[in-house]
Amino acid sequence: MKRWPTILAYTVLAVGGLLMVFPFLWMLLTSLKPFQEIFDLKLIPQNVTLDNYRQVILETQFPRWFFNSLVVAVITTLSVLFFDALAGYTLAKLRFPGKGLIFVLILSTLMVPTEMLIIPWYVMSVKNGWVNTYWGLLFPGLMSAFGVFLLRQFFQTLPNDLLDAGRIDGLNEFGVFWRVAFPLVRPALAALGIFTFLGNWNAFLWPLVIVQTADMRTLPVGVALFSGEAGTAWNLIMAASSLAVLPVLLAFLFFQRQIIEGVVLTGVKG
Amino acid sequence: MRLSLARREALWAFAFLLIPLVFFLFIRIWPAFQALWLSLYEWNADPAKRTYVGLEHYRQMLDDKLLRKALLNTLCYTLIGVPLQMVLGLAVALLLNVVERWRDFFRAVYFAPYITPAVAVAWVFSWMLSANFGIVNEILRLLGLPAQPFLQSPRQALLTVTVVVVWQNLGFQAVLFLAGLQNIPREYYEAARIDGADSWALFRHITLPLLNPVIVFSAVIGTIGFLQLFTQVVNLNFTDQGGPLSSTLTLALYIYQQAFGRFELGYAAAITVLLFMIILLITLVQLRLLSRRVEY
Numbered sequence: 001m002k003r004w005p006t007i008l009a010y011t012v013l014a015v016g017g018l019l020m021v022f023p024f025l026w027m028l029l030t031s032l033k034p035f036q037e038i039f040d041l042k043l044i045p046q047n048v049t050l051d052n053y054r055q056v057i058l059e060t061q062f063p064r065w066f067f068n069s070l071v072v073a074v075i076t077t078l079s080v081l082f083f084d085a086l087a088g089y090t091l092a093k094l095r096f097p098g099k100g101l102i103f104v105l106i107l108s109t110l111m112v113p114t115e116m117l118i119i120p121w122y123v124m125s126v127k128n129g130w131v132n133t134y135w136g137l138l139f140p141g142l143m144s145a146f147g148v149f150l151l152r153q154f155f156q157t158l159p160n161d162l163l164d165a166g167r168i169d170g171l172n173e174f175g176v177f178w179r180v181a182f183p184l185v186r187p188a189l190a191a192l193g194i195f196t197f198l199g200n201w202n203a204f205l206w207p208l209v210i211v212q213t214a215d216m217r218t219l220p221v222g223v224a225l226f227s228g229e230a231g232t233a234w235n236l237i238m239a240a241s242s243l244a245v246l247p248v249l250l251a252f253l254f255f256q257r258q259i260i261e262g263v264v265l266t267g268v269k270g
Numbered sequence: 271m272r273l274s275l276a277r278r279e280a281l282w283a284f285a286f287l288l289i290p291l292v293f294f295l296f297i298r299i300w301p302a303f304q305a306l307w308l309s310l311y312e313w314n315a316d317p318a319k320r321t322y323v324g325l326e327h328y329r330q331m332l333d334d335k336l337l338r339k340a341l342l343n344t345l346c347y348t349l350i351g352v353p354l355q356m357v358l359g360l361a362v363a364l365l366l367n368v369v370e371r372w373r374d375f376f377r378a379v380y381f382a383p384y385i386t387p388a389v390a391v392a393w394v395f396s397w398m399l400s401a402n403f404g405i406v407n408e409i410l411r412l413l414g415l416p417a418q419p420f421l422q423s424p425r426q427a428l429l430t431v432t433v434v435v436v437w438q439n440l441g442f443q444a445v446l447f448l449a450g451l452q453n454i455p456r457e458y459y460e461a462a463r464i465d466g467a468d469s470w471a472l473f474r475h476i477t478l479p480l481l482n483p484v485i486v487f488s489a490v491i492g493t494i495g496f497l498q499l500f501t502q503v504v505n506l507n508f509t510d511q512g513g514p515l516s517s518t519l520t521l522a523l524y525i526y527q528q529a530f531g532r533f534e535l536g537y538a539a540a541i542t543v544l545l546f547m548i549i550l551l552i553t554l555v556q557l558r559l560l561s562r563r564v565e566y
Contacts, residue, residue: 005368006368006369009365009368009369010369010372012365013362013365013366013369013376016362016380017376017379017380019437020379020380020382020383020437020440020441021379023383023391023394023395023398023437024382024386024394026394026397026398026405027390027394027397030397038403039403041403041405041408083289083290083293084290086286086287086289086290087286087287087290089286090282090283090286090287094279094280094282094283094286095276095279095280095283096279096280096283096284097280099283102287102291105294105295105299106290106294108299109294109298109299109302111546111549111550111553112298112302112546113494113497113498113542113545113546113549114498115498115522115525115542115545116301116302116305116539116542116543116545116546117297117298117301117302117305118529118542119305119308119529119535119538119539119542120300120301120302120304120305120308120539121297121301122529122530122535123304123308123535124301126315139297140297142293142297143290143293143294143297145294145298148290172282173278173279173282173286174282174286177286198385201387202385202386202387202388202389204387204388204389204500204501204504205500205501205522205526209526209530219387220387220388220389220390220501221389223387223389223390223393224389224393224504224505227393227505234397234403237393237397238393238394238397241389241390241393241394242390244387244389244390245386245387245390248385248386248387249382249386252378252381252382252385256374256378259381259385260377260381260445263442263445263446263449264445264446264449267446267449267450267484267487267488267491268446268449268450268453268483268484268487
C-alpha cells in the first residue's frame with residue numbers, strides 16, 4: 001500500500017530536481033563550446049575547449065574581481081563574527097544601565113531597507129573619499145543586527161555558573177567572553193559566518209554603486225558588466241558565470257550541513 | 271580606588287559595545303534619518319547649493335507615471351511570486367518528508383540555486399530564454415509548441431523574471447518548511463488516524479496550523495525579498511532600464527535609476543522613504559493576519 005506514494009514522490013522530486021540542475025548543466029556545457037557551436041543548441045559540445053576559460057582569466061580582469069570579492073567577503077565575515085558576538089554576549093550576559101534601549105536600537109535597524117541607506121552611504125562616501133576603495137566596499141557590511149540578535153539568543157542559553165567559573169579562575173571579562181563563551185556558541189557562529197560570507201560574496205547593488213573602475217569590481221559586478229560588454233559572446237559569459245558559481249557550489253558541498261542548519265536556525269528556531 | 275562589582279560589569283559592557291554602537295548609530299541609524307532629510311532637498315554635489323523643497327518630492331511622486339508603473343510591477347511580482355514559491359516550497363518539503371533515502375541529496379539539489387550569485391543565475395537564464403537561440407524555445411519546438419518571446423515581450427517579461435526568482439528561492443522555502451514539518455510530533459498524526467481522519471484532514475487540521483509560525487516567517491521574508499527585487503531584473507534584461515517598455519521595472523531599480531543614473535538623490539531618497547513605509551506596513555499586516563491563533 002505504502003509503496004506507490006513513495007515511488008510517486010521520488011519521481012516528482014527527480015523531475016523537479018532535473019529542472020533545478022539543468023541551468024547549471026547548460027551553463028557548464030555552453031562554457032566548454034567554441035563560439036561557432038553555441039548557437040546549434042546541442043547539449044553535448046562537439047569540440048570540448050577550455051579556451052573560453054583561458055580568455056576570461058587571461059584577457060579580462062576576472063582574477064582581480066575574484067580577489068576583490070574574497071577580500072570583501074573574508075573581512076566582513078571576520079568582523080561580523082567578532083563584533084556581533086561581542087555585542088550579543090554583552091546584551092545576553094552583562095548587566096548595565098540602558099541595556100534594553102540599546103538592544104531595541106540595534107534591532108530596529110532590521111526594519112530599514114538597504115535602498116534607503118544606500119543613498120546616504122553614497123553621499124558619505126563621496127564626502128570622505130571612500131568611493132572606489134576597499135573601505136567603501138566593506139564598511140556597510142561590517143556588522144549585522146540580525147547576527148547580534150541570533151548570537152544573543154545562543155549566549156542566553158549558556159549557564160551563568162560556567163562564566164563564573166572562568167571569573168574565579170582569574171579571567172577578566174574579555175577572557176570570559178573570548179575563552180569560555182565564544183567557543184561554546186560555535187554552531188551559531190558557523191551558520192552566521194557562512195551566510196555572511198555568501199551574502200557579501202554575492203552582493204550586487206552596493207558594489208555596483210560604489211565601484212567606478214574595472215579593477216575595483218567585485219565578482220558579481222565584474223560578471224554583470226563584462227556580460228553587458230561581451231554582448232553575444234555567450235561562451236565567454238557562461239565561462240565567467242561558471243567561474244563565479246563554482247566556488248560557491250564547492251563551499252556548499254563542504255558546509256552543506258551548517259548551511260541547512262543555518263536556515264533552520266533563523267526560520268524555525270530563531 | 272576599588273570599583274563595585276556592578277560598576278565594573280557596566281564598564282566592561284560599555285567597552286564591549288563601544289565599536290558596535292558606533293557602527294549601528296553611524297552606519298545604520300543616522301543614515302536612515304539622513305534619507306528622510308535628503309528627501310526634503312533638491313540634490314546638488316555642492317552642499318551650499320542644496321535647496322530645501324519641503325514635501326515637493328512627495329508631491330512629485332503623485333504625477334510620476336513611471337513610479338506608478340514600478341509600484342504596480344513590484345506589487346505584481348510580490349503577489350505572484352510569494353504565493354508561488356510558498357506553495358511549491360511546501361510541496362517539495364512534503365515530498366522530501368516522504369522520502370527517506372536520498373533526502374539529503376534532493377534537498378541539496380533544490381537548495382543549491384539559492385546560494386549561487388543572482389547575477390550568474392540571471393545571465394544563464396537570459397541565455398536559455400533567448401527568443402531565437404534559447405534552449406527553452408528549442409525544447410518547446412520539439413514538443414510542437416510555438417516559440418515564446420519571454421524576456422523580449424512586455425506581456426511575458428515580468429512573469430518570466432518572477433519564475434526565475436521563484437526557481438532560485440524555492441530551495442530555501444523547502445528547507446524551512448521541511449524543518450517545520452519535522453518539528454511536528456508524529457503522535458499527533460497517529461492519534462488523528464485512529465480517530466479516522468483522512469490524509470487531507472491530517473494536512474488541514476494538523477500540518478497547516480502547526481506550520482503557522484514557519485508560514486509567517488517565509489511569507490514575510492519572501493515579501494520583503496520581492497519588494498526589493500533588483501539584481502535579477504537588471505541582469506535578465508541586459509539594461510538597467512527595466513525593459514521591455516518598463517514592463518519589468520521595480521521600485522528598487524527605479525530608485526537606482528533616479529539616484530545613480532540621473533543623480534536625483536533627493537527624489538530617490540523620497541522614494542526610499544515610500545519603500546520603507548510599504549515594507550513596514552506589509553510586515554505589520556502580515557504578522558497580524560498570519561499569526562492569529564488558529565482554532566483546532
